[in-house]
Amino acid sequence: MTKWIRWKGLIAFVLIVGLSAVFFIFYIDSLIKWSIEASGTRIVGAKVELGSAKFSFSPLGVQLRSLQVTNPDKPMENIVEISKIAFNMDSGNLLLRKVIIEEMTVDNVQLNTPRKKSGALKKKAEPAPAKKPDATAGGKKDEGFSLPGVELPNIDDIMAREKLKTPELAEQFKADTRKTKQEWDGISKQLPTQERMDSHKRRYDALRKVNTKDVKQVLAALEEAKSLKNDVNADIKAVKDAKNKVSEDVKRLKGQLKELKSSPKEEYNRLLNKYNLSEGGMGNISQLLFGDQAKQYTAIGLQWYKKLSPYLEKLTEEKEPEVVRQKGLDIRFPEKNPQPSFLIKTIHAGVTIPAGKFKGQILNISTEQDITRKPTTMKFSGDNMQHGMSLLLTGRFDHIKPSNPVDSLVFTMKNYKLDDHKLINSNDMRVTLKDARSDMEITAGRSKDQINANGKIHIHSIQYNNTAGGNTTAKLVLGAINQTRDFNIYGKLDGTLDNYSTKITSDLDERIKGNFKKQVNAEKEKYKQELKKRVDLAVKGSVDKAEKEFEDAKKSVEQDIDARKAKLEEQLASVQQRAQDYQNQSKAATQNKLKDKAKDSLKKLFGR
Amino acid sequence: MLDPLLKLIKALNSETEPGQMSLALAFSMIAGFTPFFSVHNILILFLVLILRVNFSAYLAGLAMFSVLAFALDPWFHKLGHFVLTMDSLKGMWTTMYNTTLWRVENFSNTIVMGSLLVSLLLFIPVHLLGKWLINRYRDTVVVFISKTRAVKFLKATKIYSLYDRVSG
Numbered sequence: 001m002t003k004w005i006r007w008k009g010l011i012a013f014v015l016i017v018g019l020s021a022v023f024f025i026f027y028i029d030s031l032i033k034w035s036i037e038a039s040g041t042r043i044v045g046a047k048v049e050l051g052s053a054k055f056s057f058s059p060l061g062v063q064l065r066s067l068q069v070t071n072p073d074k075p076m077e078n079i080v081e082i083s084k085i086a087f088n089m090d091s092g093n094l095l096l097r098k099v100i101i102e103e104m105t106v107d108n109v110q111l112n113t114p115r116k117k118s119g120a121l122k123k124k125a126e127p128a129p130a131k132k133p134d135a136t137a138g139g140k141k142d143e144g145f146s147l148p149g150v151e152l153p154n155i156d157d158i159m160a161r162e163k164l165k166t167p168e169l170a171e172q173f174k175a176d177t178r179k180t181k182q183e184w185d186g187i188s189k190q191l192p193t194q195e196r197m198d199s200h201k202r203r204y205d206a207l208r209k210v211n212t213k214d215v216k217q218v219l220a221a222l223e224e225a226k227s228l229k230n231d232v233n234a235d236i237k238a239v240k241d242a243k244n245k246v247s248e249d250v251k252r253l254k255g256q257l258k259e260l261k262s263s264p265k266e267e268y269n270r271l272l273n274k275y276n277l278s279e280g281g282m283g284n285i286s287q288l289l290f291g292d293q294a295k296q297y298t299a300i301g302l303q304w305y306k307k308l309s310p311y312l313e314k315l316t317e318e319k320e321p322e323v324v325r326q327k328g329l330d331i332r333f334p335e336k337n338p339q340p341s342f343l344i345k346t347i348h349a350g351v352t353i354p355a356g357k358f359k360g361q362i363l364n365i366s367t368e369q370d371i372t373r374k375p376t377t378m379k380f381s382g383d384n385m386q387h388g389m390s391l392l393l394t395g396r397f398d399h400i401k402p403s404n405p406v407d408s409l410v411f412t413m414k415n416y417k418l419d420d421h422k423l424i425n426s427n428d429m430r431v432t433l434k435d436a437r438s439d440m441e442i443t444a445g446r447s448k449d450q451i452n453a454n455g456k457i458h459i460h461s462i463q464y465n466n467t468a469g470g471n472t473t474a475k476l477v478l479g480a481i482n483q484t485r486d487f488n489i490y491g492k493l494d495g496t497l498d499n500y501s502t503k504i505t506s507d508l509d510e511r512i513k514g515n516f517k518k519q520v521n522a523e524k525e526k527y528k529q530e531l532k533k534r535v536d537l538a539v540k541g542s543v544d545k546a547e548k549e550f551e552d553a554k555k556s557v558e559q560d561i562d563a564r565k566a567k568l569e570e571q572l573a574s575v576q577q578r579a580q581d582y583q584n585q586s587k588a589a590t591q592n593k594l595k596d597k598a599k600d601s602l603k604k605l606f607g608r
Numbered sequence: 609m610l611d612p613l614l615k616l617i618k619a620l621n622s623e624t625e626p627g628q629m630s631l632a633l634a635f636s637m638i639a640g641f642t643p644f645f646s647v648h649n650i651l652i653l654f655l656v657l658i659l660r661v662n663f664s665a666y667l668a669g670l671a672m673f674s675v676l677a678f679a680l681d682p683w684f685h686k687l688g689h690f691v692l693t694m695d696s697l698k699g700m701w702t703t704m705y706n707t708t709l710w711r712v713e714n715f716s717n718t719i720v721m722g723s724l725l726v727s728l729l730l731f732i733p734v735h736l737l738g739k740w741l742i743n744r745y746r747d748t749v750v751v752f753i754s755k756t757r758a759v760k761f762l763k764a765t766k767i768y769s770l771y772d773r774v775s776g
């Protein structure tokens with residue numbers, strides 16, 4: 001029997017086991033560090049680095065320091081950086097290949113921190129870019145921010161291109177005025193001349209020299225006065241006829257002048273109608289402004305959800321295992337005291353973001369909720385953050401029935417300060433929220449394969465730092481945005497994890513559209529004024545000249561006629577008065593004569 | 609790498625007990641077929657070291673069976689899955705599953721179970737077959753080679769006698 005025993009072998013065994021144990025003790029920290037970095041890198045798809053790992057036997061625990069997880073989409077940025085992670089494990093369960101952590105502390109979690117070196121992985125071969133699901137409703141292609149069309153034609157071009165009718169009308173009017181004036185001149189020549197009126201005066205003066213005591217003379221003067229009166233009346237009628245003719249002409253010409261004067265306005269209206277100042281549709285501004293960002297955040301969120309959700313799910317069916325060396329399938333049997341393979345009962349975490357710190361708890365993280373019968377829940381809150389900011393994040397990931405996972409997440413945040421947040425950065429314009437506050441409320445859920453999310457963000461107390469290029473439309477849009485001091489953004493997501501659609505709406509659309517319309521109207525008004533000024537300038541000289549020519553002609557003929565008429569009417573009045581006097585005197589003389597005759601007859605009769 | 613192989617050839621050609629060599633091969637089959645970091649492999653190592661088995665044969669066999677295991681893993685998985693899911697054995701597996709030692713052994717893994725079962729079933733046959741093959745090798749191949757002129761010439765040289773003295 002002793003022939004088969006090799007006692008030196010016992011020493012060798014003890015040495016091998018002992019050296020292995022020493023190696024394990026000395027290198028366990030490095031092994032943990034390496035395994036976390038390797039598995040983390042595999043899961044994330046970018047470098048996961050750990051400053052140090054420290055393993056302790058009693059109590060059985062691990063302390064990790066300076067964990068950096070690279071953002072796979074931004075290799076110079078860590079998506080998360082954690083100063084310290086510390087936890088103790090249940091050694092008895094560990095022997096049963098179960099990692100049960102009662103309590104884990106995660107200190108100083110920071111998001112989106114810069115990296116000194118790129119965390120990108122060296123790619124073996126450049127794969128063809130996978131077609132990402134279209135995240136916009138209706139599968140519309142994102143064409144970036146495009147300004148709505150607002151056409152304001154160049155006034156110089158219009159004035160050069162368009163023939164104005166007003167100067168032509170003015171020339172026609174002037175010609176008509178001249179022709180009419182010639183007619184008036186002809187009429188004037190037909191009117192009683194000064195000589196004729198002087199002759200009337202001489203005849204009238206002769207009437208005044210009549211001896212009123214001489215009845216014969218009075219009667220003759222009376223006849224002459226009547227004749228003079230008829231002559232003056234005839235002259236006055238001629239003057240009146242002339243005046244009527246002139247009045248008619250003036251009325252006609254005035255009508256034409258009115259038309260001529262209104263012609264610039266008609267010309268201006270015609271040009272406005274022809275060169276219509278159209279404003280293009282503003283479209284869905286919210287989708288343009290925030291659609292990209294929303295898609296990006298949604299894609300990132302779901303990408304991480306998809307990466308992490310397998311760690312909350314138990315395989316619903318026993319799939320064919322990956323049959324490679326050292327692997328296989330662990331068949332499970334009923335346990336007296338069932339425990340999941342992995343469970344963290346409580347995580348206390350403190351997160352630091354630029355706006356301050358918040359902290360919270362995550363409870364019951366396990367791959368086998370059907371065993372723990374408890375969903376993973378979390379609650380994070382921060383109240384006394386900078387600028388009065390507060391936030392609350394609650395979540396519940398119920399995978400107790402692996403075939404029917406139900407997840408929900410509610411995030412509310414108040415007074416989040418936005419500093420120099422770029423909304424638009426295009427060639428035409430740059431819109432930056434220099435200072436603004438936002439209140440946010442997002443709810444998200446998953447039931448089986450269906451996912452949905454609703455969000456509302458109220459951006460308020462906005463101060464802009466905006467610039468626009470020379471483009472008129474850009475200036476108008478910018479003016480509209482500048483007047484918008486608060487707005488709401490609404491987001492909606494529906495679908496499955498691999499095929500979902502997002503829709504972003506906002507009352508910003510209406511507000512900007514309203515303000516944009518005001519801006520466009522103001523600009524239109526300015527444009528109209530300028531066009532009117534230019535049309536007026538182009539036609540005013542000819543219209544004014546035509547008007548002046550008409551007024552001069554009218555004034556001249558009217559003055560002439562009125563003067564003649566006045567003189568004749570004066571003469572008529574005098575002659576009428578003189579004729580009346582002579583008629584009265586003639587009547588009185590006749591009465592006296594009759595009276596004397598009567599006296600004489602009476603004397604003869606009574607013989608005195 | 610070559611050193612254990614040369615030692616194995618030397619052992620094959622020496623007066624080493626064939627049973628010690630074939631037992632080493634049988635042990636190496638268990639360690640080679642089953643996942644390396646298994647608790648039972650510590651026991652195998654202990655046995656290989658404490659029992660007077662040929663360590664070179666063990667190392668050479670370990671290398672050979674480990675390579676072979678890559679090809680056999682899918683079959684080990686199928687066998688292990690079949691055995692572990694047999695209703696008639698469920699009670700036994702459940703009892704073992706609730707025992708720390710067996711859980712540490714990770715018997716409920718299909719590849720561990722399949723490969724361990726195969727290597728245990730083949731342990732005696734491999735041991736006996738190995739012993740028989742070594743004897744046959746020594747009786748035929750070694751005798752035949754030693755009778756060749758080239759070997760006779762080589763053994764007659766001073767270099768061989770010097771090597772024989774140095775190597776012991």
